[in-house]
Amino acid sequence: MDIRMMLATARRVLSQLRHDHRSIALILVVPALLLTAVYFLYENETLRPGVPRTFDRVGLMMLAIFPFVVMFLVTSITMLRERTTGTLERLLTTPVHKADLLFGYGLAFSLMAALQSLVATAVAYWIFGLDIAGAPGYVVLIAVINAVLGVALGLFCSAFARTEFQAVQFMPVVVVPQILLCGLFVARERMNDVLEAISNVLPLTYSVDALQEVAAHAEATDRLWQDAATMAAIALGVLVLAALTLRRRTS
Amino acid sequence: MSHSSAAPSRPAHHGAAAVVATALTVRLGRLPVLHGLDFAIPAGRITGLLGPSGSGKTTLMRTIVGTQRIAGGTVEVLGLAAGSAALRREVGYVTQSPSVYPDLTVEANVRYFGAMHKKGKADVAEAIAAVGLEPLARRRAAGLSGGQVNRVSLACALVAHPRLLVLDEPTVGLDPVLRADLWDRFRAMAEAGTTLLVSSHVMEEASRCETLLLLREGRLLAQLTPAELGRRGHSSNLEQAFLAVIREQEDGDGGTPPDRTIGGIRPAGLEQRRSVR
Numbered sequence: 001m002d003i004r005m006m007l008a009t010a011r012r013v014l015s016q017l018r019h020d021h022r023s024i025a026l027i028l029v030v031p032a033l034l035l036t037a038v039y040f041l042y043e044n045e046t047l048r049p050g051v052p053r054t055f056d057r058v059g060l061m062m063l064a065i066f067p068f069v070v071m072f073l074v075t076s077i078t079m080l081r082e083r084t085t086g087t088l089e090r091l092l093t094t095p096v097h098k099a100d101l102l103f104g105y106g107l108a109f110s111l112m113a114a115l116q117s118l119v120a121t122a123v124a125y126w127i128f129g130l131d132i133a134g135a136p137g138y139v140v141l142i143a144v145i146n147a148v149l150g151v152a153l154g155l156f157c158s159a160f161a162r163t164e165f166q167a168v169q170f171m172p173v174v175v176v177p178q179i180l181l182c183g184l185f186v187a188r189e190r191m192n193d194v195l196e197a198i199s200n201v202l203p204l205t206y207s208v209d210a211l212q213e214v215a216a217h218a219e220a221t222d223r224l225w226q227d228a229a230t231m232a233a234i235a236l237g238v239l240v241l242a243a244l245t246l247r248r249r250t251s
Numbered sequence: 252m253s254h255s256s257a258a259p260s261r262p263a264h265h266g267a268a269a270v271v272a273t274a275l276t277v278r279l280g281r282l283p284v285l286h287g288l289d290f291a292i293p294a295g296r297i298t299g300l301l302g303p304s305g306s307g308k309t310t311l312m313r314t315i316v317g318t319q320r321i322a323g324g325t326v327e328v329l330g331l332a333a334g335s336a337a338l339r340r341e342v343g344y345v346t347q348s349p350s351v352y353p354d355l356t357v358e359a360n361v362r363y364f365g366a367m368h369k370k371g372k373a374d375v376a377e378a379i380a381a382v383g384l385e386p387l388a389r390r391r392a393a394g395l396s397g398g399q400v401n402r403v404s405l406a407c408a409l410v411a412h413p414r415l416l417v418l419d420e421p422t423v424g425l426d427p428v429l430r431a432d433l434w435d436r437f438r439a440m441a442e443a444g445t446t447l448l449v450s451s452h453v454m455e456e457a458s459r460c461e462t463l464l465l466l467r468e469g470r471l472l473a474q475l476t477p478a479e480l481g482r483r484g485h486s487s488n489l490e491q492a493f494l495a496v497i498r499e500q501e502d503g504d505g506g507t508p509p510d511r512t513i514g515g516i517r518p519a520g521l522e523q524r525r526s527v528r
Contacts, residue, residue: 008366086350
C-alpha cells in the first residue's frame with residue numbers, strides 16, 4: 001500500500017464530485033428534508049408521560065440509514081462507470097495497489113458521509129429537538145461507519161452489474177432487506193426465528209443496535225463499541241471481497 | 252498519400268528486442284483470436300501494428316500490456332513475462348476509446364495518473380505540453396472535442412515516462428496537422444530510447460513506422476519495413492501493397508515466400524477488403 005496513491009485517489013474522487021453541484025446538494029440536503037417529513041408525520045401523536053417521541057426513535061435510526069443508502073448508490077454507480085469507461089483497466093496497468101484504490105474511495109465517500117451526517121444530525125438536534133441520552137458525536141460516528149459499509153457494499157456489488165440500470169437494481173436486493181430487518185419497523189426480539197437469524201448477520205442491524213445504546217445511555221457502553229467494531233469488521237471484510245473483484249487480467 | 256515523410260530505413264532488427272512473442276495464442280472466452288504468433292519488437296523504435304478491423308490488434312496490445320490472459324506460448328516484455336508487477340512501472344497503454352475522467356480537468360486527469368507513478372508537477376506540465384493542450388489544461392475533459400480527449404488520454408500515459416508505450420489507434424479523429432505533430436513526437440520519443448507499438452488501420456501511417464507487423468484474422472502475415480512492404484506488394488502505395496501481400500498469401504504460391512509468414516489465410520474476406528477501398 002502507498003498512502004500517497006490512496007490520498008490521490010480520494011482527492012480525485014472528491015474533485016469529480018465537486019464539479020457535480022447537484023449531487024452534492026442532493027447528498028447534503030435530502031436527508032434533512034426527509035427528517036423534516038418524519039418529524040411532521042408524528043407531530044400530533046399523543047404520548048403517555050415518560051414515553052419518548054416516535055421521532056426520537058425513528059428519526060435517530062434514519063440518521064444511520066441515510067448515509068448507508070446514499071453511499072451505496074453513489075459508490076456503485078461511480079465504480080461501475082470506472083469499470084465501463086476503461087479507467088479502471090488503465091489504473092490496474094499502473095503500479096497502484098488495489099487497496100489504495102478501494103481505501104481511497106472509502107476515504108472520499110466517508111468524508112462526504114460525515115458532512116451529510118453533520119447536517120442531518122444538526123437539523124435533528126437543533127430544529128426538531130432530538131432528545132436522546134447520548135452525545136451527538138456518537139451518532140455521527142455510527143453514521144460514518146455506516147457510510148463506509150455502504151461504500152464497501154457498493155464497490156463489491158458494482159462488479160456484478162454491467163449497466164447503471166442493473167447497479168440501481170441492487171438496491172432492493174442489498175439495501176431494502178437490511179432496512180426491513182434492522183429493527184426499525186419491528187423490534188428484533190419480536191421477529192420469528194428465521195427473520196431474526198437473518199437480521200443477526202446483516203450489518204445495518206448493528207448500527208441500529210448501537211444507536212439504541214446511544215439513545216439510552218449518556219456514556220458510551222461496551223455494547224456500543226462492540227456494535228461499532230462488528231460493523232467495521234464487516235466493512236473491512238466486504239472491502240477485501242471487493243478487492244478480489246478487481247482483476248488486472250481478463251481471460 | 253506521398254511518402255516524403257517515410258521513416259529513415261534503419262534495419263528492423265538492430266539491437267535488443269523490447270517484446271518477444273513465441274507461439275502466442277490468445278482466446279477470448281472460447282473464441283481463438285490470436286493463432287500462434289512469433290515476432291520481436293525492436294527496442295527504441297516505432298513498430299506499427301496494422302491490419303483490418305477485427306484482426307486482433309487490440310487483443311495483441313492488451314496481451315503485451317498484461318491485461319489479457321495468454322492461452323498458449325509466451326510473451327516477454329523488457330525481459331519479463333507480460334503482466335509482471337515490475338512492468339507496471341515501465342509500460343504505458345493508451346486504449347482506443349480514451350480512458351480518462353470526463354468530469355475532471357485535463358490537468359487533474361494527468362496529475363492523477365501521474366500520481367500512480369509518483370510523478371510530480373513538472374512531469375504533468377511536460378506531458379500536457381507534449382500533446383499541445385496547455386491552453387486547455389484547466390478545462391474539463393467532458394467539454395473537449397474527441398481528438399482533444401484522445402490527446403488527454405495520451406498525456407496520461409506520457410506522464411509516466413514509460414519505456415514501452417503501447418498506443419491503440421492514437422491518431423483516430425485527429426486532423427492532419429495534429430496527426431503529423433503526434434508522429435513527430437513519437438519519432439522524438441523513439442530517438443530518446445522509448446519503444447513504441449502503434450496500431451492503425453490507416454495504411455498511410457505505416458510509412459511513419461520503422462517496422463510493421465501485418466495482422467489479419469489473428470495471424471501474422473509478415474513483419475517487415477515499410478520499404479520492404481512496398482517492394483513485396485509492388486506498389487509505393489502501402490495500402491495497395493498490403494492488399495497485394497494478402498492476395499499473394501491467398502494464392503499460396505505467390506512469388507518469394509516471406510520469412511516471417513504464417514500461412515493458412517482463408518480466401519474469405521478479400522471481397523470485403525476490396526469493398527473497403
